[in-house]
Amino acid sequence: MAPSTAVVWFRRDLRVADQPTFLAAADAADRALALFVLDPALLKPSGAARANFLYGCLRELDDALGGKLLVVKGDPADVVPRVARAVGAQTVHVAADYGPYGRERDENVEKALSDDGVELVRTGSPYAVAPGRVEKGGGGPFKVFTPFSRAWADHGWRAPAGTDASTCTWMDPSDKDGGPRAVKVPDDEPVEAELPQPGESAGLARWRDFLDEGVLDYESERDLPAKKGTSGMSPYLKYGCVHPRTLLADLAQHRGDSVKAYRTEIAWREFYADVLHRRPDSARENYDKGFDHLPLRTGKAADADFERWCEGRTGYPIVDAGMRQLRGEAWMHNRVRMIVASFLVKDLHIPWWRGARHFMQLLVDGDLASNQHGWQWTAGSGTDASPYFRIFNPITQGERFDPDGDYVRRWVPELADVEGKAVHQPWKLKGGIPEGYPAPMVDHKAERQDALARYDQVKAARS
Incomplete structure (x- = not known):
């Protein structure tokens, strides 16, 4: 009997640790295909710096998966169903996307997959608390940050998922029968900026350095641009090389005003994601x-x-x-x-x-x-x-x-x-x-x- 197969479609979760999608895929099938789609709709407005950082993250992720990351290019509504069809997958696993484009893209992919009897399974998100979950006591969204942050902290979040590259049995992409052609991760584009080291390992190393050397001074130095008073984690959070849930779990082992201040900055990130989720027009237009x-x-x-x-x-x-x-x-x-x-x-x-x-x-x-x-x-x-x-x-x-x-x-x-x-x-x-x-x-x-x-x-x- 042929092994059952699931697809794990990476997006803003380019890591192997703390990956709920791995657990869902491992529970659903005997093996999994790791997939990333180079989506022109996202790459075009990204800019060279962000594109280069993404490419570096993909190379590191491929190494972590033993060279088994399938990279394809095109409209996800076209290429994801074709990949699922090529490997006979019954499920495609993702972390839910709450951005305006991401939600529309996933709805289109879900419809295309359903035509083939394949389920799009959403597990987790790029946030500690998914947008839309934190609401006022009587229902409805918070419109200002401070009450949101209190409710967000009261809501809480799950502990990091205990995963690594071995959580799933990864199939060799060359074994797929047809489907869209695999492409090489593009070479870096010319850029004048000096970029941080990409990938999960670099992100975790930077986070450990901040916990060891910077977190206790964060409150007093975070507003001083001549100091190295911030964590430098924002690029890694952007692409999910490290999940905010991991940061929050580590911060829980520390005390003090600086730790509270850093946790508040994570809450700001989650508040803005919630606002954009509820008011997608605010990406281009005045909220007020x-x-x-x-x-x-x-x-x-x-x-x-x-x-x-x-x-x-x-x-x-x-x-x-x-x-x-x-x-x-x-x-x-x-x-x-x-x-x-x-x-x-x-x-x-x-x-x-x-x-x-x-x-x-x-x-x-x-x-x-x-x-x-x-x-x-x-x-x-x-x-x-x-x-x-x-x-x-x-x-x-x-x-x-x-x-x-x-x-x-x-x-x-x-x-x-x-x-x-x-x-x-x-x-x-x-x-x-x-x-x-x-x-x-x-x-x-x-x-x-x-x-x-x-x-x-x-x-x-x-x-």
């Missing part, structure tokens, strides 16, 4: 529709200012350092993300979605829910938003969070010889602005007043 009345700049002058912001040539050192870090590392410190976002929206009066799109094109950790709603938080148009009248002053933000100027000097070499916090106001130097560095492109004080006047039109439309 009142902000549709906010007058914003468009046209050639706005485009030119946007390009200066992208290039890190605004004349405000902390902003320019952040935008250059984005190009140099395909990543930006979270505090600085808020500063540069506030500058684009509230000093230059350019729509938040232009900045969000630029971030998604360059970030190695670009996550749709976290990125779009982080931008909306700063723009004031999102759920649990920073009030619109809270406008980040790029000078005082720089002096407070980069007090010695080390972060700016690292990323803005034109200012490398300016000592201390004077680097944040180079126009006040006795010798003038150092050669090659631009003067401030706008007067922050004046633009702050302009931003508040524009916001009055939002308030007027509501009254």
Whole structure:
């Protein structure tokens, strides 16, 4: 009798540890085929940094599975049923996707599979608590973070699943009878950024280093971009090289304000996933529709200012350092993300979605829910938003969070010889602005007043 076969379709879960889908597949069949689909609909907007990180993760996953990862390319609604048919699978196992595209894709795949009598089995998700599960006592979604985070913590999460590469008996992809052609994982695309080491092993090693050396200082150092005060786990969470459930289980072995602060950051990630799940339109549009009345700049002058912001040539050192870090590392410190976002929206009066799109094109950790709603938080148009009248002053933000100027000097070499916090106001130097560095492109004080006047039109439309 031929062995029964299941397909394990990897997406945002590129690991072998803590894999509930492995347990479901092993329970359903004698052997499993490991599958990844290079989906043009996802690869096209990814950007080179994120694509390269994905390719590295796939190579490492293939090694962990003994070279038995089948990689195919195409529309999943076409190629996944063809793979299942080729191996005679009765089930295809996935971690549920709650993003706008992922849900639609999976519904199409599920329908195509059902035509062949094959079941799409969803087990787990990329989150500790799946979007849609945390609700108010009387039902319905939370619209602000703090009560969500309390309910999320009260809901709790499962312990990590005890799996490894041996949990399933993996079939050799070359044994499949027909189906879509296997493709080689693409070579890395040209990118100027220095990227983190991809894959599960690198992610777990970085996490262990953070637990050993960084977690206890997280609360005091996480807002200081010149320090290595953050965990660096965001790219690994993006592709599921490490599951947040694993992080939460390890954090439970520690105590203190820093541990609570880090757990809260995980809750923010899960909150934004929940918001996007319930309001998929918020990926491209204002969550708060009142902000549709906010007058914003468009046209050639706005485009030119946007390009200066992208290039890190605004004349405000902390902003320019952040935008250059984005190009140099395909990543930006979270505090600085808020500063540069506030500058684009509230000093230059350019729509938040232009900045969000630029971030998604360059970030190695670009996550749709976290990125779009982080931008909306700063723009004031999102759920649990920073009030619109809270406008980040790029000078005082720089002096407070980069007090010695080390972060700016690292990323803005034109200012490398300016000592201390004077680097944040180079126009006040006795010798003038150092050669090659631009003067401030706008007067922050004046633009702050302009931003508040524009916001009055939002308030007027509501009254």
